[in-house]
């Protein structure tokens with residue numbers, strides 16, 4: 667309850683911020699994009715993890731305003747980095763189930779792209795299976811509209827929900843993100859290897875790009891590269907960074 671009332675004020679008091687975690691293309695060895703991850707700097711409690719406040723924001727509906735803020739901030743940071751001379755990076759932003767169900771989502775995205783000047787091809791939205799399951803029919807229509815605008819669509823935490831396979835066919839996805847629980851078990855667990863290998867083959871068969879999240883070791887990276895995984899994200903490369911640090915990280919990587 668304390669968090670809920672605090673969250674209502676967090677937006678206006680500018681206590682929310684975004685950190686950015688870089689993604690590495692395994693074929694070109696270049697940073698190709700970043701995922702925007704929300705943070706809440708509470709005036710007395712300090713940094714609060716999204717794992718704690720996103721569920722509350724989702725329940726109370728505050729996520730709609732927060733998500734809109736995050737999208738606007740992320741697009742504007744992406745354009746600012748370009749102006750500072752960084753190469754074009756794809757900006758990935760998480761979309762919650764509630765946002766996906768919002769009637770105004772499409773017009774909000776269009777307005778934010780227009781105002782920021784970010785090319786739609788450089789934006790990607792990350793959704794979870796739970797989000798599309800809530801109202802599959804409506805979701806297909808919304809997702810097709812988003813793809814029609816040229817925006818990328820990633821399915822997040824893939825492999826942890828239900829009916830994964832049918833969703834891969836029904837939804838116009840461009841990217842599959844393998845859940846980090848599979849990546850974590852890659853080194854010792856042959857079942858995790860079999861699952862990871864299958865997801866990569868399946869996604870490529872459906873002409874989707876594969877991102878592995880939560881990559882922490884070279885062993886994991888080597889396995890993923892040998893299986894043709896396209897992109898990795900995780901502490902091995904970098905933790906999520908504040909905007910200026912991300913800018914320096916990418917600059918130093920070139």
Ligand code: G
Pocket residue numbers: 702703704705715716717720733736760761762906
């Ligand atoms: O950054 P961290 O690993 O602590 O994130 C925890 C969870 O919060 C993850 O599942 C992540 O997807 C989610 N999350 C982080 N930022 C956002 C956001 O801007 N919007 C939504 N909907 N979820 C987010």
Ligand code: G
Pocket residue numbers: 687703760822823846879880881882899900901902905906
């Ligand atoms: O659900 P989602 O994929 O959006 O969650 C992203 C979360 O995972 C972020 O909170 C981020 O801080 C965390 N994360 C990013 N890289 C790693 C990693 O290599 N290992 C672990 N354990 N968590 C990570």
Ligand code: NA
Pocket residue numbers: 701760792822
């Ligand atoms: Na995500």
Ligand code: MN
Pocket residue numbers: 822823843845846879
């Ligand atoms: Mn994820």
